[in-house]
Amino acid sequence: MHEGDRRPFPLPSEIADVPGAERWSTMYAPFTRFQPEDDAKFWFCNATHFPEPLPAFDGISAEVAYTAIGANTARLFVFPATLGIEHRIVNGRVYLAANPVTDPDEIVRRLEVFQRRAGYYYEHWDRLYGEWKQRMQRAIDELEAIEVPELGEMDDEDVVTSGRGYASNHLVRERFHRCIDLYSIVWNHHIEFVMLAFGAYVVFSEFLTTAFPEIPEQAIARMVAGIDVVMYRPDEELKRLAALAVELGLDDLVTDDVEPAAVFAAIAGRGEAGQRWLAEWQTSSVPWFHVSTGDGLYHHHRSWRDDPRVPLAGMARYVERLRAGDDLRRPTDRLRAERDEVAAQYRALLSSEDERAAFDQMLGLCRTTFPYIEEHKFYCEHWFTTQFFAKLRDFGGLLARFGVLEDPEDVFQLQHYEIDQQLANVMLAWAAGSPPVGTDAVKATVAERKAMLEVLATWSAPPALGPVPEALNDPAVKLLWGITSQTVRRWAEAASDDDRVHGYAASPGVVEGVARVLASVNEIDRIETGEILVCPVTSPSWGPVFGKIKAAVSDSGGMMSHAAIVAREYGMPAVVGTGDATRRIRTGDRIRVDGDEGVVVLLS
Amino acid sequence: MHDAPTNLAVRLCDVGRDDVLLVGGKGASLGELVRLGLPVPAGFAVTTAAFRAARSALDPDGRTAGLLATLDPHDHQAVDAAMAPLRAALATCDLPPALEAAVRAHYRALPPSPAGGPLPVAVRSSATGEDGLDASFAGLQDTFLWVRHEDRLLDRLRACWASLYSVESVCYRLQRGIPEDDAAMAVVVQQMVDARSSGVLFTRSPSTGDRSVVAVEAAWGLGSAVVGGEVTPDAYTLSKVTGDVLRRHVSCKTRRHVPDPDGDGVRDEEVPAELQSAPALDDGELARLLELGRAVEAHYGVAQDVEWAVAAGAPQGEGLFLLQSRPETAWSKRQPPPVAAPKARAFDHVIEALGRP
Numbered sequence: 001m002h003e004g005d006r007r008p009f010p011l012p013s014e015i016a017d018v019p020g021a022e023r024w025s026t027m028y029a030p031f032t033r034f035q036p037e038d039d040a041k042f043w044f045c046n047a048t049h050f051p052e053p054l055p056a057f058d059g060i061s062a063e064v065a066y067t068a069i070g071a072n073t074a075r076l077f078v079f080p081a082t083l084g085i086e087h088r089i090v091n092g093r094v095y096l097a098a099n100p101v102t103d104p105d106e107i108v109r110r111l112e113v114f115q116r117r118a119g120y121y122y123e124h125w126d127r128l129y130g131e132w133k134q135r136m137q138r139a140i141d142e143l144e145a146i147e148v149p150e151l152g153e154m155d156d157e158d159v160v161t162s163g164r165g166y167a168s169n170h171l172v173r174e175r176f177h178r179c180i181d182l183y184s185i186v187w188n189h190h191i192e193f194v195m196l197a198f199g200a201y202v203v204f205s206e207f208l209t210t211a212f213p214e215i216p217e218q219a220i221a222r223m224v225a226g227i228d229v230v231m232y233r234p235d236e237e238l239k240r241l242a243a244l245a246v247e248l249g250l251d252d253l254v255t256d257d258v259e260p261a262a263v264f265a266a267i268a269g270r271g272e273a274g275q276r277w278l279a280e281w282q283t284s285s286v287p288w289f290h291v292s293t294g295d296g297l298y299h300h301h302r303s304w305r306d307d308p309r310v311p312l313a314g315m316a317r318y319v320e321r322l323r324a325g326d327d328l329r330r331p332t333d334r335l336r337a338e339r340d341e342v343a344a345q346y347r348a349l350l351s352s353e354d355e356r357a358a359f360d361q362m363l364g365l366c367r368t369t370f371p372y373i374e375e376h377k378f379y380c381e382h383w384f385t386t387q388f389f390a391k392l393r394d395f396g397g398l399l400a401r402f403g404v405l406e407d408p409e410d411v412f413q414l415q416h417y418e419i420d421q422q423l424a425n426v427m428l429a430w431a432a433g434s435p436p437v438g439t440d441a442v443k444a445t446v447a448e449r450k451a452m453l454e455v456l457a458t459w460s461a462p463p464a465l466g467p468v469p470e471a472l473n474d475p476a477v478k479l480l481w482g483i484t485s486q487t488v489r490r491w492a493e494a495a496s497d498d499d500r501v502h503g504y505a506a507s508p509g510v511v512e513g514v515a516r517v518l519a520s521v522n523e524i525d526r527i528e529t530g531e532i533l534v535c536p537v538t539s540p541s542w543g544p545v546f547g548k549i550k551a552a553v554s555d556s557g558g559m560m561s562h563a564a565i566v567a568r569e570y571g572m573p574a575v576v577g578t579g580d581a582t583r584r585i586r587t588g589d590r591i592r593v594d595g596d597e598g599v600v601v602l603l604s
Numbered sequence: 605m606h607d608a609p610t611n612l613a614v615r616l617c618d619v620g621r622d623d624v625l626l627v628g629g630k631g632a633s634l635g636e637l638v639r640l641g642l643p644v645p646a647g648f649a650v651t652t653a654a655f656r657a658a659r660s661a662l663d664p665d666g667r668t669a670g671l672l673a674t675l676d677p678h679d680h681q682a683v684d685a686a687m688a689p690l691r692a693a694l695a696t697c698d699l700p701p702a703l704e705a706a707v708r709a710h711y712r713a714l715p716p717s718p719a720g721g722p723l724p725v726a727v728r729s730s731a732t733g734e735d736g737l738d739a740s741f742a743g744l745q746d747t748f749l750w751v752r753h754e755d756r757l758l759d760r761l762r763a764c765w766a767s768l769y770s771v772e773s774v775c776y777r778l779q780r781g782i783p784e785d786d787a788a789m790a791v792v793v794q795q796m797v798d799a800r801s802s803g804v805l806f807t808r809s810p811s812t813g814d815r816s817v818v819a820v821e822a823a824w825g826l827g828s829a830v831v832g833g834e835v836t837p838d839a840y841t842l843s844k845v846t847g848d849v850l851r852r853h854v855s856c857k858t859r860r861h862v863p864d865p866d867g868d869g870v871r872d873e874e875v876p877a878e879l880q881s882a883p884a885l886d887d888g889e890l891a892r893l894l895e896l897g898r899a900v901e902a903h904y905g906v907a908q909d910v911e912w913a914v915a916a917g918a919p920q921g922e923g924l925f926l927l928q929s930r931p932e933t934a935w936s937k938r939q940p941p942p943v944a945a946p947k948a949r950a951f952d953h954v955i956e957a958l959g960r961p
Contacts, residue, residue: 080958207944211943212815213814214851219845219848360946362950362953597852
């Protein structure tokens with residue numbers, strides 16, 4: 001409680017700087033700062049997408065995402081009840097507020113526009129979605145083709161003979177800007193279908209919840225879920241390569257105990273079998289190993305291609321299971337039959353033919369639109385985004401070569417506006433024949449920010465700030481974050497509950513066991529069979545771990561998050577979207593995961 | 605035709621849902637469950653024909669029925685006084701020799717007591733019109749558990765008959781305008797289940813009316829403690845569709861009803877400390893209950909409330925018995941408006957929903 005009254009959440013102005021990180025605000029653009037008048041609004045922490053403090057560059061993931069989301073909903077499709085989403089950053093965490101439309105006349109006026117525009121997308125969904133994939137592919141191709149200029153001693157002769165007429169330092173900024181622009185475009189495409197697809201899902205879900213007040217959200221998700229969606233592909237490719245390694249007698253070499261380079265060298269040394277396996281690895285890796293080890297919004301979420309330790313660790317687990325005689329294949333026919341059976345049974349339980357006809361319409365629409373929800377992440381957050389950060393590392397390399405940075409990786413400690421300046425610094429230096437100016441100050445800033453990020457990581461961000469609203473029914477907040485008045489009430493109650501961690505009941509069942517808290521997928525080899533996984537968030541990279549654990553708990557994610565979907569498929573309890581499970585649970589703690597109620601109880 | 609003297613007592617397995625007039629609502633429902641192949645403790649019913657014969661002998665002119673027509677159903681004292689003679693006469697009458705012989709023969713034909721000695725039975729009232737869709741007589745007539753001797757059984761049979769004329773039963777009939785001529789009492793006699801746990805299952809949620817779930821309430825010992833409200837039972841909600849346990853509330857169950865070791869009947873005792881907060885059912889038993897509940901509901905085509913018990917010491921999966929099934933009455937009367945109707949285009953559902961403020 002705050003200020004002696006009954007407010008469960010602090011006001012933005014009451015948040016103190018974390019000691020040792022007082023200058024955190026230098027990391028982010030001024031427009032992300034809380035203003036005095038923001039105290040009047042309700043803000044929720046977007047721990048779903050930004051569970052860790054944002055490095056300075058990674059603030060762009062919030063900037064472009066919130067440029068795109070509000071523009072798509074409020075200006076492009078003109079959703080009747082939302083004017084957009086605001087974001088602020090405090091102590092490195094991202095908070096959001098919705099600006100709803102409350103005037104009924106205004107909603108009616110907007111509805112007329114929305115009907116036409118959204119109707120067009122729904123009506124032409126298959127064609128538009130097909131074109132969307134091509135647009136995404138073009139953005140990815142263009143990004144991958146971008147080369148950071150070398151800026152050597154002198155430009156190539158053909159710059160002169162082709163009549164281009166400008167030197168390569170010009171291209172530094174142009175290409176950097178193109179990377180930023182492509183990130184913005186991709187985020188616009190990311191949101192292009194997402195609200196409409198979630199809208200179809202939520203309307204179906206509300207219909208079923210009215211007809212069957214006690215239906216679990218998990219059952220609704222199961223009726224809609226795709227079976228052959230790309231999200232499973234990276235993990236399927238690992239299983240395929242693990243099986244091939246066993247078949248070719250190379251399985252003794254598949255290990256995460258030594259450096260990946262040594263593993264590949266050893267396999268290459270096994271003659272024809274080794275060559276064949278390496279060729280298959282290459283086949284799998286484009287595009288499937290462009291999968292991120294996180295959910296793609298942070299620069300340190302590397303792809304499997306960037307960092308093969310993660311897929312090698314996964315494959316090593318699969319090799320063990322193959323040796324133990326496990327069948328690793330996903331029973332897709334059975335899963336599809338189960339999905340259809342669940343839908344058929346709920347349909348039969350409805351009380352009239354009218355309801356059954358409405359059910360068929362809504363489920364049909366969901367099955368059309370939902371593949372987008374499941375697939376867009378691979379194109380956006382995984383493939384494009386890991387390549388985007390990789391490209392930024394190349395610009396970091398240029399800055400490091402010119403002495404602006406110690407290490408290419410340090411580029412992520414600068415805002416993209418600051419990088420713009422430092423690239424100009426390098427462009428000028430190359431043109432002036434002298435070193436860049438003020439590099440010591442840049443290096444000092446980088447060092448200070450790295451230290452601040454470590455301090456900020458210890459801050460326990462309140463789930464919400466400001467006064468609890470009477471009603472919270474912004475469609476974007478509900479569709480994208482699953483946050484409703486009920487959620488806010490749950491947070492307010494949980495604020496005073498110290499041996500229970502609350503989240504979404506993502507997969508049913510109750511088990512007790514020993515917790516293993518993992519900060520990232522790089523640590524998955526620490527998990528022992530029968531432990532309970534507690535982690536910030538999962539992605540396809542975590543796939544191999546689900547064969548060993550008996551329950552899963554995550555800080556972020558909702559009913560359709562990776563952890564939730566995979567846990568349901570494995571039939572193990574899961575509680576996701578807890579906000580702070582990794583902070584409150586320690587490895588070795590005995591916990592009870594109640595996937596029916598969405599609660600984790602700390603036992604000892 | 606049901607008055608034929610050969611019809612004084614019948615085995616449960618020889619009757620079904622159409623035999624309410626002969627064996628009462630409970631007897632007919634149990635017979636139907638036996639026909640479905642569901643686990644029901646072996647037993648028989650003393651028929652309404654036997655009851656009518658006994659009543660006619662005691663009240664040959666039907667004076668009681670005539671008297672009732674003149675009574676104010678809200679004047680409990682007057683009703684009680686008017687019924688007392690017939691009640692007392694039924695409770696103490698000499699049974700016709702043919703009936704007594706039939707009851708003794710049926711009792712002796714039941715399976716032997718697993719514990720040796722005389723087989724303990726439950727003697728349960730089964731009135732006509734009871735447990736119908738329109739009127740629930742729940743708990744108005746007497747039931748006697750752990751009856752261990754043949755002579756006691758005959759006493760309890762008479763007591764069940766008499767309970768048709770208890771104040772509560774008579775007033776209930778009067779208030780609902782149930783004709784007195786139709787009121788008759790059969791009595792079900794069944795092998796007693798030595799219940800480790802018992803309770804009720806509802807094939808639609810009693811709290812929300814949701815048809816996609818089965819709600820189960822369970823406590824230690826006999827179901828009488830749950831029905832009597834002396835214990836707050838564990839509450840489970842299971843999905844009919846996925847079979848998952850959706851909600852699981854294990855309560856602290858301090859009391860239970862167990863057979864009285866001194867002889868007939870049951871007594872109330874404290875639940876051992878280590879069991880009080882333990883679940884009264886395991887997941888296998890919940891799954892079996894879900895399966896049985898679905899089978900009963902599918903057979904009747906309407907939601908059912910089902911009483912059940914798990915026998916102590918039975919091998920896994922074999923201890924569950926159904927003790928009664930009756931149509932659910934609270935939700936099935938309502939006619940809620942349809943939740944949704946089809947629209948011109950599927951996406952109109954979404955556009956309309958997103959257009960609401």
